[in-house]
Amino acid sequence: MPRPAPTELPTTMRAARILGPHRTEVATVPVPTPGPDEVLIRVRRAGVCGTDLHILHGDYALARFPMTPGHEFAGTVAAVGDEVRGVAVGDAVTADPNVPCLVCPECRRGAWNQCHDLSVVGVTRDGAFAPFVAVPERVVVGTDGLSAAAGAMVEPLACVAWGLRRVRVRPGDDALVFGAGPMGCLLLQAVRAAGAARVVVVDPVRGRRDAAAELGGDLTITPEDTDRLASFAPLGFDLVADATGVPRVVEDAVRYARPGGTLWVFGVAPEEARVRLSPFELFRRDLSVVGSFAVNGTVPQAVAMIRGGSVRVEPLVSHVLPIERFAEGLELAESDPHRMKVQFAFGADAAGDAIDRAADRAADGAAPAGG
Ligand SMILES: [Zn+2]
Ligand SMILES: [Zn+2]
Incomplete structure (x- = not known):
């Protein structure tokens, strides 16, 4: 089947980096080139999670510096490797950040979240606090019908969905x-x-x-x-x-x-x-x-829960910032007791009043702590 001609992609991008404990920057780095079995995703939204803060503090054993964090994200497919068959340029997608080895004893019994050799997007490999991220096709999941803000909430909901299978x-x-x-x-x-x-x-x-x-x-x-x-x-x-x-x-x-x-x-x-x-x-x-730990094959289930309307995720996004304000976003997530989900926005989504409206909503919702 003929593929649409790839649109011109930039060769460099502005990505958030953690250089070491408590040292961050936003730097110009090369846009990743997808491997044969990889998908290059143009990120539209990416959410901050407690894990990102642990990495920032240098107390997350798996992380290796310097690195680009970001494992809760959504966007559209920008390019695909030669062996990719199930995903096409332009598809709205998210990804399960956990890339299991598939051959260890835990993977073989379907406990992918307990993989002995787990690779994690935004932890052990560069993540989505950047305009582009490359991930293997086998972890990509379609998000048709979801906004980018909702798509970036799929991964946290997938953690809940995994726990729900255990309790x-x-x-x-x-x-x-x-x-x-x-x-x-x-x-x-x-x-x-x-x-x-x-x-x-x-x-x-x-x-x-x-x-x-x-x-x-x-x-x-x-x-x-x-x-x-x-x-x-x-x-x-x-x-x-x-x-x-x-x-x-x-x-x-x-x-x-x-x-x-x-x-x-x-x-x-x-x-x-x-x-x-x-x-x-x-x-x-x-x-x-x-x-219950992380996600275990529950990303499609989380997409279905949001799409079907049984779980509302957009009201949980309290702050949306451009990636140039990376340090500020982490600081908010770390120490503002009123904040809910902090997300970074990219491309068209990063411009204009979408950001201000989310911030206003957060300010309205904020109230003094305590009784
Ligand atoms: Zn997370
Ligand atoms: Zn494994």
Whole structure:
């Protein structure tokens, strides 16, 4: 089949770089040339995630400096390698950033997220905080019908979707979610879409609680208000999910689980953190503790969830910046308690009032911390 003639691509681009711990720049670098089995994606949006901040701090073991981060992104296909068959120039796409080896024992049993030789776009290879990124065809997923902002939320939702395969949500369940940041708000909606009857969300920041209420939380409360949970769900919660990564929250969460219930460890806690759990309580109350790591073949599922409307992602984008403001974007993601998802925009998307409107919305939604 004849392919459309490739449109003229630039040879250099302005990409965000992390040079070493706490050292960033936006530099002119070559546009990557896709290998035979690779797809060159013209990035339109790319979101900042906690992993990017860990890389910035130099405490993410897999990352090698200097590097371009960015693993939550969406764009259009700009060029394809000779062996690429399933994707064409102009297609709207995102990618699963995890590129598993496919031959190790974990890959062979389908646990690609546990691959012994995992390559990760934006971690072990250059990522999408740049106008172009090259990825293998086998991780590219189509995003027809999604905006670029929504497409860049597919990867975080795919993490939630993987966890949902590990925990069990049954129709009529009550769920409790700690944390109403972007992840907590995705989790709340996905749990509801999976059949939960009621979802309660706990977060100290009012703007975030408002977002959770807007997106379907039945009750949104501060951590100081958790004594209200006993009257809301006297038997306890079938599912208690931590989307904070705060060890103290995880330790405390287990007591809200109903007998036979599940504690879902989803937030990323510091590697060296330890919590105290009572083995007797886990035994006596038939409790399950379930972790879920990253994405495992769930990117198409996340696209379907957004496309079908069961999960709304665009309201979770609070800030959109051009990549020249890379350092500022990371700073926002790191230390603004009101921010939700921070995204970088490229090309036509980076120009004009789209950015200002998102920032205005964020300012409107922002409220003083606490009760
Ligand atoms: Zn991420
Ligand atoms: Zn493997």
